[in-house]
Amino acid sequence: MAEVLGLGITHYPMLAGADTHMAGLLKSTLKDPDIPADRKEISNWNELAQKEWGDDGGVAAAGVHRARLLDGLTRCREALDEFQPDVVVVWGDDQYENFREEVIPSFCILAYDDTEVDAFGVLRMLKVPNAWGLPDDTTYRMRGLPDFARQLASDVLVSGVDVAYSYEQRKGIHFPHAFANTQIFLDYEHVGKEFPYPMVPIAVNCYGEHVIARRGGMARFAEINAGEQLDPPGPSPMRCFELGRAVARSVQASDKRVALVASSSWSHAFLNDKDWHLRPDSEADRRLYDALLVGDYDTWQKVTTREIVDAGQHEMLNWFCLLGAMSELGLGLEWSDFVQTEILNSNKVFAVYK
Numbered sequence: 001m002a003e004v005l006g007l008g009i010t011h012y013p014m015l016a017g018a019d020t021h022m023a024g025l026l027k028s029t030l031k032d033p034d035i036p037a038d039r040k041e042i043s044n045w046n047e048l049a050q051k052e053w054g055d056d057g058g059v060a061a062a063g064v065h066r067a068r069l070l071d072g073l074t075r076c077r078e079a080l081d082e083f084q085p086d087v088v089v090v091w092g093d094d095q096y097e098n099f100r101e102e103v104i105p106s107f108c109i110l111a112y113d114d115t116e117v118d119a120f121g122v123l124r125m126l127k128v129p130n131a132w133g134l135p136d137d138t139t140y141r142m143r144g145l146p147d148f149a150r151q152l153a154s155d156v157l158v159s160g161v162d163v164a165y166s167y168e169q170r171k172g173i174h175f176p177h178a179f180a181n182t183q184i185f186l187d188y189e190h191v192g193k194e195f196p197y198p199m200v201p202i203a204v205n206c207y208g209e210h211v212i213a214r215r216g217g218m219a220r221f222a223e224i225n226a227g228e229q230l231d232p233p234g235p236s237p238m239r240c241f242e243l244g245r246a247v248a249r250s251v252q253a254s255d256k257r258v259a260l261v262a263s264s265s266w267s268h269a270f271l272n273d274k275d276w277h278l279r280p281d282s283e284a285d286r287r288l289y290d291a292l293l294v295g296d297y298d299t300w301q302k303v304t305t306r307e308i309v310d311a312g313q314h315e316m317l318n319w320f321c322l323l324g325a326m327s328e329l330g331l332g333l334e335w336s337d338f339v340q341t342e343i344l345n346s347n348k349v350f351a352v353y354k
Contacts, residue, residue: 002252005083005259006326006353007076008319008336011092011181012265012346015069016120017128022065023058024128025218025270025345026278034221035276049279049342058343066131068339072350073185075335079352080186080197085259087145088199089152089247091318092178092263093206096216098170104211105164106235107243109156110179110201111149112169115142119184119191121174132191140191142175142183143198148256152200155250161243163202176203178318182263197259202247206264206317208234209309210271218270218277237303237320244324252329262322264315265346272312282340284311285347289338292351297327319349326353 014022030040038044042053052061080088099105119138120130130136146167153165169175179201187195207216209230219228235243244260251258266288267280275281284307291299300323308314326333331353339348 002254003257004248004251004329004331005079005085006322006331006351007079007259007261008322008349008351009073009076009182009185009261009263010069010265010348010350011178011185011263012069012348013122013126013177013181014128014345015066016130016181016184017123017126018131019059019062019066021128022062023343024126026343027057028218029270029277032220032277034225035278039276039278046342048340052341052343061341062344065339065341065344068337069348070188072337072339072348073188076350076352077186079354080259083259084257085197086256087148088197088259088261089202089251090179090182090199090261090263091202091204091321092176092182093315093318094176094178094203095207096211097173097176098166098203099205101212104205104231105203106162106205106239108164108166108203109149109153110166110203111146111153112144112167113146114144115169115175116140117142117175117180117183119180121180122177134192138192140183141194142179143195145198145200148254149200151254152247152250155253156243156246159246159249161246163243176201178263182261202321204240204317204321205234206314208232208305208314210314221276224273233305234314234317236305237308237317238301240317240320241301241324244321245328247321248325248328260322260325262318264318265348266316267312268315268346269312270345271314274310279342280345280347281311281313282342282347284313286338288316289349292323293333293336295333297323
């Protein structure tokens with residue numbers, strides 16, 4: 001009989017960058033000429049936003065934010081080491097990386113062998129220096145467990161949840177950062193060195209109608225207001241919940257010690273159109289976090305795709321997968337933390353289920 005640990009973390013790219021650049025997404029947003037001037041005026045921001053922005057454009061707040069995130073990651077790594085998994089299964093979003101115009105699967109299990117991963121591909125694209133002062137071309141090895149991944153795909157398909165599978169990474173791209181950063185952040189003090197646990201990524205099409213329309217990233221309001229050609233939606237929150245349950249049943253039937261990990265921040269400012277990409281939807285996040293704390297899965301299962309998109313909570317579909325698995329296995333929440341920010345793009349949540 002398998003043993004299972006559940007973890008929830010963030011793969012926030014700017015945590016891998018220097019504090020001086022952590023508020024870079026907001027600074028870029030403030031240059032958008034189609035955002036009303038009064039919404040850009042700092043004196044009109046709420047109290048937390050003004051405090052974080054300070055007189056240095058968020059640099060000091062970035063240091064405080066980093067400390068909170070590293071505390072959460074340390075707690076999760078300690079739980080991982082105490083558990084000593086045979087494999088770490090990670091739900092993460094593919095943000096126009098492995099999957100592009102040729103095919104966008106709702107779910108895809110990456111049944112890869114050991115893979116050389118570009119540690120700082122996203123940071124290079126954003127022209128942000130990494131927090132460790134390492135060479136920009138630093139790579140590391142992500143150990144795979146392809147036989148386990150193939151069996152997982154077989155079990156999930158037989159259970160009635162359609163899932164794609166992949167044996168090879170798309171050529172000429174950096175490895176999807178949801179998974180690359182998961183290993184980096186769970187091994188923050190040893191970037192570029194050997195991580196002791198093999199990893200099986202499960203890519204979720206979290207970006208749905210925006211995955212190609214916005215290339216998985218920021219969009220200017222001139223483009224949005226001109227009328228985007230939206231893509232079909234991603235999998236519904238309920239379907240992600242069902243996938244989590246199916247993965248849990250497969251894992252439970254194995255003889256492995258398995259860590260199941262949701263890797264994402266919660267609502268993202270650059271996806272929160274109604275607030276002009278200036279802040280995350282903290283109110284929507286808090287509602288779901290309150291339900292998470294008391295194990296209220298009914299509230300989570302009632303969330304619709306439209307609600308997710310309107311709140312900029314796209315990447316939270318990874319957490320719907322995790323909570324589906326936790327509900328199936330009856331694991332209890334042992335510890336959690338909600339790290340709120342108004343200027344650093346996204347709220348972050350950490351969780352340990354045992």
